[in-house]
Amino acid sequence: DEGGCWERTAFTSRADGMSVLRLRQSSAGEPLSVTLSIDPVSAMSKAHDGATEVSALRYVHLAAEDGSSLSQVCHYPAYEGSELAEGGYACAARVLVRGGSVRRVSLPCAAEPMRLGGAENPAIRIEGAAEAVLLVASARTHEMGTLEDFLTADSFPLADELLGRLDEAAAKYEEDGFFSYEKALAAHCAVHRPLWEKASIRLAEPCELPNEALIALQREEKTRLLPAFLQRAWEQARFAQLCCSGTSAPRLCAMWTGEWQPGWRGIYTLDANVNLQVAGMNVGNLEAAGLGYAIFLLRNTPDWVENARMSYGIEHGLQVSVNSDIDRGMHVEYDNDFPFEYWNAGASWCLLPLYEFWQCFGDREIPIDSRMRLPEAYAALGVESGRLEAALERGSLDLLRDILLPLLRAQANFWRGLCTPEYFTDAQGNARYEKGKESLLPGERYLLIPGYSPENHPVGYCSTLTANATMDISAARDGLHMTIAAERAAGEPGFEARCAQWEALTALLPEYQLDGTGALREWAMKEYEENNNHRHVSHLYPAWPAYETKADPALAEAAEQALQNRAQCNVDDDTAGHGWMHRALVEARLGHGDRAEQALLAMAANQGYYSSMMTDHDTNRRMGCYCTDTLFGTAAALQEMLVFSDTGV
DSSP: TTOOOOOOOEEETTTTEEEEEEEETTTTTTOOEEEEEOOOOOSSBOOOOOOOOTTTTEEEEEEOOTEEEOEEEOOOOOOOOOTTOEEEEEEEEEEEEESSSSEEEEEEEEOTEEEEEETTEEEEEEEEEEEEEEEEEEESSSSSSOOHHHOOOOHHHHHHHHHHHHHHHHHTTTEETEEEEHHHHHHHHHHHHHHHOOOOOOOOSSOOSSSHHHHHHHHHHHHHHHHHHHHHHHHHHHHHHHHHHSSSOOOOOOOOOOOOSSSGGEEEEEETTTHHHHHTTTTTHHHHHHHHHHHHHHHHHHHHHOOOEEEEEEEEHHOOOOOOSOOOOOOOOOOOSSGGGGGOOOHHHHHHHHHHHHHHHOOEEEOOOGGGGGHHHHHHHTOHHHHHHHHHHTTTIIIIIIIIHHHHHHHHHHHHHHHOOOEOOOOOOEEEEEEOOOOOTTTTTEOHHHHHEETOOOOTTOOOOSSSSHHHHHHHHHHHHHHHHHHHHHOTTHHHHHHHHHHHHHSSSSSOOOOOTSOBBBSTTTSOOOOSSSOGGGGTTTTSSSOOOGHHHHHHHHHHHHHHHHHHHHOSSOHHHHHHHHHEEEEEETTTTHHHHHHHHHTTTTBOOTTSSBSBBBBTOOOOOOOHHHHHHHHHHHHHHHHOTTTTT
8 A cells, every 4th residue: 555565464373272463564664553353242153143032152352451362261151950060161372572662452332142341342442553563373272260250350260371471472473573474484394294294286387367367267267177276276275284284183174264154064074074184194294284183083982882872772882973173073053954963974084084094004102182082082992901000100091002093993893783684684684673683694794784885775765774784784894804914013902803703794794786787876776776876976885985996996996886877867966076076086096087187077177166266165156154174175186197006105
């Protein structure tokens, strides 16, 4: 503007657990004058009019009288039975100013039910400064006290704790009497850059076009992916996944939505989305992503064990919930169309990336993290107490013996509990039930019932609750295979007998079935009619994420025909990014590079990419929100098209 060029830069430090925002005077030497404030919740996207219930969340904005800090403290709703009734979170900013003046001011603000403080929003006014730096950190707690006490509180320990931590960082990077942005950035880069540099790709010469122009060129090119576009998408995916990694899995909408109520509640969705999000982490050498994923699994394990007990009466089994808010993974969503309490393949699918992490990075010690819920997880899994005591004494977990193997055993135990001789197919392939039947006869096989093949149902059948879903069969086979391999690698006492047990169970699982076109059927039940007017390809689990088609050409051919049938018949919903990514990964695993490219092109040639190179849920932005499964899935599919790995290969 007339004052010159104004520059604002920011980064989030992996070294110090804080975000750093710098504002500087203009290029022409015009001093900085700016007001800093925190938006009311009602001003945020999708916040609507705030909450009006008595039990709703409450929050307060704070600004220090000397202008040195700005904070927001929130108390969770305190409805009856809530595990978060005394919990909350805070975000605090330490404001550092070089030159000029700074003071607390009050901004007019419309009152809203959630917000304490009436029609005044405290803010900070900076005038005539050469530079301002904000150090920002956030945290949550289960011990904020009662909501009643919060409403009248005049001090907020969590915000004070954050400001104290930020003061330590400010002192750490002080240089010539002021905070050194460059030193803090260098400390972050020393940690972050080596993680980024563990893999690279070169599909095209460096492209100087801004994102918007590159996206526009790709949309004009309807028949092929532009190498420069695909390279930038891969780099954005890698960088974003790295930013999400270390302590958890990536959230569906990631961390950058700027919304009060992000799509799907900002949760982790485990019946395709998280699975796609982490699909490329191992081949992409994102070791930090694997470590965070291990924490995520253990954090949810106690609830997943409870799910198996509540749904089926299986003790020490593992049944993954379709959704997790990161703290809890209980089954809480189910109905006739989405019977998630009978979604069986989740544990095998979710453990496969951790199994591949072990294959890629080898056995290793994983530092114990307080978020793992380790005592609860081990108790739920039935792990002997001595193993936990030994791990706590070391301060670390052995990846194979202390994490992967107990989880795989519970997963295998789930399939053993689901299989009962009372439900079976006879030698002619007919579904049968005989109450009290104690063993299978020659030619008979277990019937996997109930089951759920997301989110499809047979033609003429009124529910997605079915039997012998091909996804379940493949997940069981692959899950038992992983368990046997891990048992043999660990060699713990009794492993031979356990392996024999899992091998016997594998031999009695249902066989796959083909339809009249030679395609792999979605349900191995001759009583069902296939329904190919659907976007999901869950029945192609034997091709991806499992590896069965690699060693079975006939099965690969049947999977290929199933893909063609789905492509020809699916006319109702063909916009979802995760569906296209799933297809791309299957096509790549089957060796069809051209078809994998066309699957990736569906998002790139339409409206799938925002100017940030983050992706939408749909080709046409029907949902209008970030979805990282498409972006991260693109990177995974591209890697799969170039480099394939299997055990020993």
